[in-house]
Amino acid sequence: MNKLITLFATAASLIVASVVPFGQAHAGEVLDKVLQSKTLTVAVGTDWGAISHLDKNHELVGYDVDIVKQIAKSLGVEPKFVTPSWDVITSGMWEGRWDIAMGQMVPTEARAKVLNFPAVNIWVPSVAVVHKDSKATQPSDLEGKVVGVTGGSSDADYANHSLTPAWTNAKPIQYQFKAGQVKTYGTANIAYDDLRLGDGVRLDAVLTDALSAQEVIKAGYPLKILKPALYSGPGAIAILRGDKEFSEKIAAVVNEMKDDGTLSELSKKWYGADYSKEQ
Structure with a gap:
């Protein structure tokens, strides 16, 4: 009987797993990993101009870099940057290699099937x-x-x-x-x-x-x-779907940056004008 129960339980778990959308994070999973590791792994580019690029000291700088550093600071963790190709970022096939993607991604229906966009940071x-x-x-x-x-x-x-x-x-x-x-x-x-x-x-x-x-x-x-x-259209920060807590944390930080004028000042710093609001 115990073996039979185990078989039914195993089958049920496989059925549940099979209906979880590909690439979707489990509730709280990403946020928990970030807080426990004290590291926010960020997908960016090294040649995206004012968004993110390498300076003369070979350090990543840019509008999105400044924003994600503020997000990391608010979470009490350190940012770690990785540089996958854009098509891999937009595909949602992250496989735990990074937690958040910058790059001012335009939200589309196709992307929204695998990604969540907690905050818009530019128009x-x-x-x-x-x-x-x-x-x-x-x-x-x-x-x-x-x-x-x-x-x-x-x-x-x-x-x-x-x-x-x-x-x-x-x-x-x-x-x-x-x-x-x-x-x-x-x-x-x-x-x-x-x-x-x-x-x-x-x-x-x-x-x-x-x-x-x-x-x-x-x-x-x-x-x-x-x-x-x-x-x-808007340029947004992207994360995998499914982690509501992580999404809310990011949204709260960026909204605070909008409210206190930080986002506007960063836009002027990197672009010479305020693109943080809808044009």
Whole structure:
């Protein structure tokens, strides 16, 4: 009889496990791990411009880095940075390798199936960037052209006409052109390098956020931004779904930074303007 009960219990546990969504954290699991280890492991990039990059001392700095350091401080832990590729971050296949992802991820329906977005820390329009010699004057001129995007980005979704917003009060996306070919890159910087070679040499345009585009143009890249913007959306902090306590902790810290003006000041520090509020 005991063996029979054990068999039934085991079968029941397997059934329960099978209905838990892939990549979902258990309630309190991530927060408990962070507090016990005294470490908040953070996924960031080393070449994401003002978001996060390596300074001359090979230290990670940037807007998102400052924010996550404040989150770690509030939790009484130390931040530890890791640098996975963007497509792995957005996939939700974290497997416990990091606890939180920065990078100003745009919440979409597809991402919301595996990720939770406890706090928005920036609002930025997405734009089309072309070589300065391009005859294109507006995004609709890119009809049938070759465009570059970062793999797993919302700009890639836009280029493939599959962008479905999941943020509050989002307006339906209006696609201004249909690309002839969409080329995927590991980072926007590699796409910029291809575009700077000349109009149509490897790319006709790159789709990216306006702040990133402004940075590379300021750095001397022979590029220009087409108007109007493709769409405008929030950039959020991401965690795996399922840990309500962890989500609430992050939200509380960021909301406090909004209320006391810290987020606004950090935006001005790194971008020269306040992008912490909806544009």
